[in-house]
Amino acid sequence: MIERRQVDVALGARRYRIHIGRGLLDEAARLLALVPGRHALVLTDANVAPHYLARVQAALVEKQVQSWVLPPGEQEKTLARFGEVMTVLAGMGASRDVTVLALGGGVVGDLAGFAAACWMRGVRFVQLPTTLLAMVDSAVGGKTAVDLPEGKNLVGAFHQPAAVLADVATLDTLPERELRAGLAEVVKYGALGDAGFFAWLEDRAEALLAREPEVLAEAIARCCEHKAGIVARDETEQGERMLLNLGHTFGHAIETEQGYGGLLHGEAVAVGMVLAARLSSELGRAPWPDAARLAALLERLGLPVAIPAGLGPQALLARMRLDKKAVSGALRLVLWRGIGQAEVVDDVADEAILAVLDA
Structure with missing residues (x-):
């Protein structure tokens, strides 16, 4: 027990x-x-x-x-x-x-x-x-x-x-694919605000995939504690709670463009986090090795890290403009300074986003 x-x-x-x-x-x-x-x-x-x-x-x-x-x-x-x-x-x-x-x-x-x-x-x-x-x-x-x-x-x-x-x-x-999709959201908590938890996940990737009960329960509790703290401080997503959307602006665009019948939500978030990390590095806001480390952990967990075939950059960008964080049509993205250091960024040029979507 x-x-x-x-x-x-x-x-x-x-x-x-x-x-x-x-x-x-x-x-x-x-x-x-x-x-x-x-x-x-x-x-x-x-x-x-x-x-x-x-x-x-x-x-x-x-x-x-x-x-x-x-x-x-x-x-x-x-x-x-x-x-x-x-x-x-x-x-x-x-x-x-x-x-x-x-x-x-x-x-x-x-x-x-x-x-x-x-x-x-x-x-x-x-x-x-x-x-x-x-x-x-x-x-x-x-x-x-x-x-x-x-x-x-x-x-x-x-x-x-x-x-x-x-x-x-x-x-x-729970089907294996659904378990892996859930692990993307677990990784998100380490990526956005807890580098120590991210390292803990790297050490226990195989145990999580094997559904070791104590490891899963500990991961769930730590994620819930992290989210509970953020929600208590910003219930209606006026500021800090936006950080919980790391990877989601890209991910939601992928889901919507696929008609909600392609990647699972967690899979799309995994791809979205990798895109956000790469964009952060391209903009000089974060080190490239951290982006590679994130992609490596997600791949170890059996998650996709690339945009599915057939989705055009312009179409995805148009979907991103309907994101709830957008203000007056201007995109607001959750990027990072590296593992455990997410931030909300308002001034990203379309050209930079399209370059990452097209890479």
Whole structure:
């Protein structure tokens, strides 16, 4: 049995707890305590439901529980699916005491959270992440959204969960590609603000790929602690929280240009981080060896480090202009000074970006 860990997210007078451990979804009393009202909606997808939905429903047997199972994939994170969830809540007769539970990865969490933010102007929701990417990133911090064909996460709200239960046992059934995609977000935390953690990951790359429970749990806890601190200081992404988007402006452009059917989010972020590091070096802001070290770690973790074939630089740059950090059409990028030293940069010329996209 691995040691259980807890991380608190403090937002002034508000706070919630991230629970990290093995077997959390088997604790019926814990799950029941997270639903104080009479109604509960469990949102999940067709990959996760066969493994974990029944046990969550059984834990909530005293409540009026409805489940909604989505097809898997980023392409399902749409306004149309959001509308379906609203219809389900209405059909349940859900009042303001409903709790929405997100059982799944980032797509499920983002959609469930956005639905909870909008139903009756905001109701309680709980994150039950079942992917590594969701555990270390998307389930924490209250960002909720759906995608448009024009760009990722363009419609959304900040709406914090009441709690996060990261049951590490769910990673046992996670496909290998999804595990590797989640590791990109783990690497991100070292790259943007913790050189010591980056070195720790370099020493344990093989252990992470082998899903060694203690190593995974430690990595998850350290990422959550890092994110909790940043979110506490900048909940609505006015400054420091932008650093958490290292690699995302490039990565989101790749995902959108591929129609959300190519690289997984974490894979696109891996490519995006490498592009951001190379651009930083080209601009003389960071040493080239650090960019090479980042690419080497990502490759060891089985992640892509180059733009997929068929994506043109001009098309990607146009997608980047719809990034949420852009101001009056001017790009704002998260670059770095080297490993552990991310920064927000406003004045990067299109020519420099296109040169990196075309390299």
